[in-house]
Amino acid sequence: MELTALTIRNFRNLAALDVEWPERGAVIIGDNGQGKTNLLEAIYYLVLFRSFRGVKDRELVRFAEAGFFVAGSAGHRVTAGYEVHGARKKVTVDGAPVGKLGDAVGRLLAVSFSPADRVLVAGGPAERRRYLDVLLALSDRRYLDALTALRAALRQRNAALRRGLAEAAWAFDEPLAHAAAAVAAGRLAWVERHAARFGELCAALGEADEPGVAYHLHRGGAVDAATVAAGLAGARERDLRRGMTTIGPHRDELRLSLAGHETRWVGSAGQQRTAALALRLLEAESLARIHGTNPIALFDDAFAELDARRQERLLSLIGETLPGQAIITAPRDAEVPAALFDRPRWQMQGGRLAA
Amino acid sequence: MSVIEELTAELAKLPGIGRKTATRLTYHLLKQPAATVTRLAETIRAVGERVHPCTVCGNLSEVEPCPICADPRRDGSVVCVVEEASDIGPIERTGAYRGLYHVLGGRLSPLDGVGPDDLRVDALRSRLGNGSHVREVILATNPSMEGEVTATFVRGVLAATGVRVTRIALGLPMGGELEYADGVTIARALAARREMGEG
Ligand SMILES: [Zn+2]
Numbered sequence: 001m002e003l004t005a006l007t008i009r010n011f012r013n014l015a016a017l018d019v020e021w022p023e024r025g026a027v028i029i030g031d032n033g034q035g036k037t038n039l040l041e042a043i044y045y046l047v048l049f050r051s052f053r054g055v056k057d058r059e060l061v062r063f064a065e066a067g068f069f070v071a072g073s074a075g076h077r078v079t080a081g082y083e084v085h086g087a088r089k090k091v092t093v094d095g096a097p098v099g100k101l102g103d104a105v106g107r108l109l110a111v112s113f114s115p116a117d118r119v120l121v122a123g124g125p126a127e128r129r130r131y132l133d134v135l136l137a138l139s140d141r142r143y144l145d146a147l148t149a150l151r152a153a154l155r156q157r158n159a160a161l162r163r164g165l166a167e168a169a170w171a172f173d174e175p176l177a178h179a180a181a182a183v184a185a186g187r188l189a190w191v192e193r194h195a196a197r198f199g200e201l202c203a204a205l206g207e208a209d210e211p212g213v214a215y216h217l218h219r220g221g222a223v224d225a226a227t228v229a230a231g232l233a234g235a236r237e238r239d240l241r242r243g244m245t246t247i248g249p250h251r252d253e254l255r256l257s258l259a260g261h262e263t264r265w266v267g268s269a270g271q272q273r274t275a276a277l278a279l280r281l282l283e284a285e286s287l288a289r290i291h292g293t294n295p296i297a298l299f300d301d302a303f304a305e306l307d308a309r310r311q312e313r314l315l316s317l318i319g320e321t322l323p324g325q326a327i328i329t330a331p332r333d334a335e336v337p338a339a340l341f342d343r344p345r346w347q348m349q350g351g352r353l354a355a
Numbered sequence: 356m357s358v359i360e361e362l363t364a365e366l367a368k369l370p371g372i373g374r375k376t377a378t379r380l381t382y383h384l385l386k387q388p389a390a391t392v393t394r395l396a397e398t399i400r401a402v403g404e405r406v407h408p409c410t411v412c413g414n415l416s417e418v419e420p421c422p423i424c425a426d427p428r429r430d431g432s433v434v435c436v437v438e439e440a441s442d443i444g445p446i447e448r449t450g451a452y453r454g455l456y457h458v459l460g461g462r463l464s465p466l467d468g469v470g471p472d473d474l475r476v477d478a479l480r481s482r483l484g485n486g487s488h489v490r491e492v493i494l495a496t497n498p499s500m501e502g503e504v505t506a507t508f509v510r511g512v513l514a515a516t517g518v519r520v521t522r523i524a525l526g527l528p529m530g531g532e533l534e535y536a537d538g539v540t541i542a543r544a545l546a547a548r549r550e551m552g553e554g
Contacts, residue, residue, distance in 0.1 A: 086373055152500055160465035168463050168470045171508045175500050 001074050001109050001293045002325045003043065009069040010062035011045075012038040013351040022344055025297075025326040027336055030348030036329035037114075039348070040298045043327070046072045046108045048134065049080055049091055049101050057082045057089060074296065076107045102145065106138040109295035111284040111322070113302040117276040121256055121263050128254035132187045135283050139190075139290045146182035153179055154245055162243045170236065177229035180248040185223035191215040191254065194282055201278035205313050207271060210259040211278070218251035273305060277314060285321050294324040302328075304335045311337050359385070408440070411482070413458030413475055415440040423447075423456060430454045432490045435545075436479065436509060438462045438497060442533045446495065451542040454493075457482065462496055462505040474505070476512050483516045491519045493548055497532050510551045521548040 003025075008017040013035045030036050041060075044052045051060055060082070061068050067083040081090045090097060091104045098104040120127050137144040153176035160169035195213050202211035217223075220231030231247045232239075239246055256263040256275050263275050288294045297318065303311055315337055318326070326343070330336045333345075347354045356364070359381060367377035384392055408414070409421035416422065423429060423443075433454030437443060440458050459474045483489050494509060496502035510520050524547035533541065 149500060156463075156465050156501070156504075160470070163465060163468075163470065165465055165470040167508070168465050171463055171504045172500075174507060175504060 001291075001296055003072055003074045003108075003296050003327075005071075005073045006043065007069070007071040008039070008042050010065040011042045011060055011068040011070055012062060014038055014042065015062060015351055017351070017353060019353060021325070021327075023325065024343040025328070026343050027340060027345045028327065028329045028348050028353070029331070029333060029336075029345060030329070031331055034348045035351040036348050037300050038351075039353075040112060040300050040327065040329065042070045043072060043296070043298060044110055044112055045070050045080055046078045047110050047138070048105060049089070052112055058084055058087070072108055074108050078104060078108050102141065102148070105144060106291070109138065109287055109291060109293065110298055111280055111287065111295045112298040112300065113277070113280050114300040115273075115302065115305050116300075117280060118269070118272050120279055121267065121272040121275045123264075125253045128256070129187075129250070129252065131279060131283075132190065132254055135286060136186050136190060138287060140186065143183070143186045146179045146186065149175060150179035150183050150249065154248065154250060157245050158243070161239055161245065164240070166236075166240055169239070170233075173229055173232045176245070176248065177225045177232060180221070180228045181223055181225040184217060184221055184228075184249040184252060187249065187252065187254070188215045188217070188223055190286070194286065197285070198278055198282055201281050201317065202274055204317055205274045205277055206310055207258075207274050207278075209271065210257075211263075211275065212257040212260070214255050214257070216253045216255050218247070218249075218253070220247035221249060221252055270307075270310070274310065281317055281321050288321070294322055296324070297322040297326040299326060299328040301330050301335065303337055304330065315339055408458070408460075412456045413440060413460060413478070414443055414456055428453075431488045433493065434479075434482065434489050434491070435493045435495050437495050437533070438502065438505070439534070442495065445534060445536065445538070445541055446545070449538040449542040449545070451545055454491075457492075459496070459505065459509075462499075462501045463508055464501050471508065476509060479509070480512060480516065483513065483518050489518055491521060493521050493523060493545070494551065495523045495533060495545075499532075506551070520551045522551045523548050 002023060003021045006017070006019045006021065008014045017039070028036055028039070041052055045060075051057070061084055066085065067081060069079070069081045071077065071079040076094050079092045082088070091101060092098065093104050093107055120131055133147055137147060153172050157169050157172040157176055160166075160172065191213060192215070198213045199211050220228070220235060222228050222231065228247065232245075235247050258267055258271060263272060267275065284295055284297065303314070306314065326340070328336055328340055329348075344355070362384070363374070363377045363381045366372055366380050367374050372380070384395075405417045406415050407419070409416050409419065409424055411420045411424045414421040414423060418425070430453045434457050435446065435452060435454055436457045436459060437446070438459055438461060443456050443458070446452050457475070457479050459476065461469045461474055463469060463471065463474070483492070492513060494506040496505045506522055513520055523544040
């Protein structure tokens with residue numbers, strides 16, 4: 001997949017950008033705070049219609065402006081607009097407004113690499129659940145629908161539990177159990193299918209310490225609705241006491257390990273970065289296989305913290321798994337591997353791009 | 356606040372009307388003949404004063420009981436349960452239904468503060484009590500998650516009454532509202548209703 005044109009209006013510090021992208025992408029050099037990451041965030045906004053930094057739409061609007069607009073062409077033309085007044089979001093695909101965001105999610109595909117990805121490995125289980133949810137939502141419409149239903153059912157059931165409305169809470173057990181089973185089944189199947197490849201990618205990046213990945217169902221969790229429903233029924237007393245739902249995939253864990261111990265706890269900073277890179281490469285491979293096209297690669301200062309040996313190994317893997325378009329940002333030329341300068345170099349300053 | 360601003364603010368509170376539309380409506384009204392505006396104001400006042408929920412079914416009506424409950428030609432053995440009084444109109448317009456109605460007054464949604472006690476479920480159970488002619492209750496709540504959950508909940512409450520409980524067939528798209536569905540779709544959903552298992 002190839003981004004050919006991008007339009008940005010009032011997105012963070014980017015007042016107005018109209019960019020024609022070269023087939024191979026570009027290297028963008030600029031000091032921190034000039035808008036490099038904002039540019040990548042705007043591109044990725046067209047994938048999920050949410051910030052990859054997890055902030056609210058309102059916070060993406062340039063200071064004192066009424067809203068933002070982003071449009072990108074990559075085969076399809078995808079646009080997203082947000083108005084602060086009324087908190088209105090409008091998304092179109094090829095000129096037609098979409099009724100549900102789910103109809104537009106994944107039309108534009110990208111994978112983002114950033115030093116902040118280390119939190120995927122070092123952070124809490126919610127980070128890794130989100131990784132799976134984004135990847136699977138972009139891969140399978142039924143997963144996205146199940147995930148949406150799961151979140152809605154959890155919000156309703158938890159609201160009922162907090163208010164002590166027991167009967168109302170149990171009424172949501174059935175849709176919750178169905179959605180929970182579908183989400184857990186989707187995650188488990190993906191992890192089982194890709195566990196070996198995760199190990200290979202880590203090894204290729206220089207990890208010698210028996211890297212592993214597994215999906216752990218939380219107590220009471222299951223991949224069939226009847227078992228989840230039974231678990232929910234058995235946990236009613238406890239849920240009512242705690243005012244929250246204690247059973248379901250929102251408690252499951254994607255566990256990364258080194259020689260059987262959690263990478264989160266035992267991995268060095270370098271080992272955690274390696275595991276995070278392997279997850280991103282796996283994401284790219286998985287999306288490419290399902291969609292039959294390579295996602296656009298976004299590298300946000302992604303090479304800075306890697307030693308020369310890891311850089312070299314990463315570059316060779318990128319050459320295999322992400323041979324297409326790449327947009328690379330860095331504060332200085334020296335922080336971009338020389339091999340990536342086979343594409344134009346642009347400067348970014350104060351939210352503007354210059355050749 | 357000037358009276359113009361006041362009207363704009365009141366209109367902007369209505370569903371689906373933003374500040375821009377409210378302003379446009381206000382200036383439109385200002386350009387109308389006085390009689391037109393007075394008629395509108397009086398109609399709004401009359402609606403507020405004269406229209407009340409029917410004490411039997413919850414339908415909104417100027418008379419008590421409502422014309423549907425009072426009509427002897429209606430089939431008193433079937434009761435169609437809907438979320439809101441505004442759901443009755445679309446079903447009536449299909450001409451395919453001749454039974455009675457029962458308005459719940461919402462759907463289970465703890466997030467919006469709506470629990471079982473906020474719905475007219477007890478009133479429904481009373482209607483099915485001693486001496487009742489009702490043989491079938493059709494649950495026509497919306498095909499959203501909350502509508503489904505509400506149907507299941509009502510089904511559970513009615514289990515002890517022994518009355519046959521059916522659910523409209525979901526020809527309606529998931530998340531689609533009964534209120535906005537076309538007549539053919541609603542008629543088909545009613546005709547293809549199916550038994551609801553024990554809730
Ligand atoms: Zn009535």
